Amino acid sequence: MASSVSVDEHAARIARMLAPLLLTRMTEELPLEQSLGRTTAEDIRSAVDLPLFRNSQMDGFAVRAADVVSVPIALEVSGDVPAGHAVPVVLTPGTAIRIMTGAPVPSGADAIVPAEDTEVVLGRDDDLSGAVVEIRRAPESGAFVRERGSDLRRGEVIVPEGTRLAPRHLAALAAAGVVFVKVLARLRVGVITTGAELVQEGRPAEFGQVFDANGIALAALVEEAGATVSYRGSSNDELDSFERVLAEAIAVSDVIVTSGGISKGAYEVVREVLQPRGAEVGSVAMQPGGPQATAIVDGVPVLSFPGNPVSTQVSFTVFLRALLRDAAGLPQIPTEPAVLAAPVRSVPGKRQFLRGRRLSDGRVEQASGAGSHLVAGMARSDVLIDLPADAVDLPAGADVTVWTL
The missing domain is CATH 3.90.105.10 (Molybdopterin biosynthesis moea protein, domain 2)
Structure with missing residues (x-):
């Protein structure tokens, strides 16, 4: 990677790396x-x-429509067909057969009279032997009959x-x-977080330590994008520690995402391990999320995002979300036009992704400061406000583009 590339250039590079996975379309x-x-x-x-067979849409009585043209009319009850009845039944002309919803319609019957349009005038509901039912509404042929294959x-x-x-x-x-x-098939994504300061959930944070927000954030983003988390691990700042978790992730993953360890300072374990293996490590002209790295290790693409929690989430949304959704066959989440509710200021020369929220009138406003550590501010946001690199001061009412979070 050059010393600084555009967001679109870096996105295109990642798309090329993942193209073989997207073209294969494993099932x-x-x-x-x-x-x-x-x-x-x-x-x-x-x-x-x-339906699998001709059946009744209603509880009631199966009849021949021609037998009940003139109503009310009393018909002998010649049978009873509950749902699940497995023996074919034949309707004798001039009679009725009690039938339940979903039960097979007797041969010879072409209509169902709903129970509410009938009354048993001779006999009992629990013993239809010799019973007579009075039909009070004339059905049309086909009434309340579900034909096979309809x-x-x-x-x-x-x-x-x-x-x-x-x-x-x-x-x-x-x-x-x-x-x-x-x-x-869902793409298998390995998630690796790095940093000696990280504390996994459930353990107390001592002085100088932070809870590992990136591990759970990346795992959730992966699942939400239609992929599956095949591996989740964490490394300290020792080379052998990262080498170990990287090897474990490669063994079970189609793609690996890492956070942290790619800046220009000391203890940058991801850069130190991946750069000798041909990784492109550099900067993208964006904020947050400037430091970025990519590599292919043992045939597996590795995408390395910066370690600040907002930078990690923004990087995933901008560079990886659409690719994973495409692989999973999920509809894309398109960028949308919006109007600023209040002025915003940007840093010239870098494409800004401000954390924002939609208002009830459809406009958007900045919801958090620009710091890449402001994870609570990210939680209050529902969009990223995408400002071009040449934007500096944008007034209220200005047109912008937003990414839905």
Whole structure:
């Protein structure tokens, strides 16, 4: 990397590094109950008709419409068909058969009279032997009958390729008897944080130590972008410590993301380990997130972000989020135009990503200072306000571009 490159140049470099992973489009087969939120890798066709058989839409009585043209009329009850009834039933002309919702419609019947339009005038509901039912409303032929295949025919597509599976899709697939689905495989992303000062969650922070916010932030960002966290580890500032966690991550990951250890000072363990392996380490003309590095180690792309927590999150959003979402088949989160609610000031020569929030009228305002350590300010934000490198002072009402967080 040159001493300083633009955001677009660095983004293009990362896209080239990950291109083989995106072009391969690996797939996997999952049990249906584990596929929520995953993206289908092919059209899923039905092996059956839906409904599977002709069935009743209502609790009531199955009749021939021609037998009940004139109402009220009393008909002998010649049978009873509950849901799940496995033996075909034939309706004798001039009679009615009690039927439950979802039960197979008897052969010879062409209409269902809802229970509320009937009354058993002879016999009991719990014993229909010799019962007579009075039909009080004449149905049309086909009334409340669900014909076989009226929802879906065998061989038709239930869910097309490229669909992100929601509960409604799972219901349709389950109804058609689908047990396994082929989906796009999630990219496996290893997450490594660095710094002797880091303390993992659940342990007290001593003087000079900080809690490892980047580990959990990156893992959450990876999952939200449709990938899976294949490894999460932390290294101190010793070379052998980073070498060890890097090797562990490479063994189980398609991509590795690191935070910290790439600046020009001392104890920059990521730079010291990766630069001899051909890493490009330098600066991107942006703020926050200036220090950046990329490498390919044993065939695995390694993206190294700066260690300040806001810089880490901004770097992921700008450089990696869209690529992971594309690999997972998820819709992109586009940048959007917005209008400033208040003036902002930027540093000339660097593309700024100010933390901002949307107001109720649709305008945006800066929600935090520019410091890359202001993690609470980041939490109060819902957008990044993207200011070009040549912007210095922008007044209220100025047009800007925002990235949704």
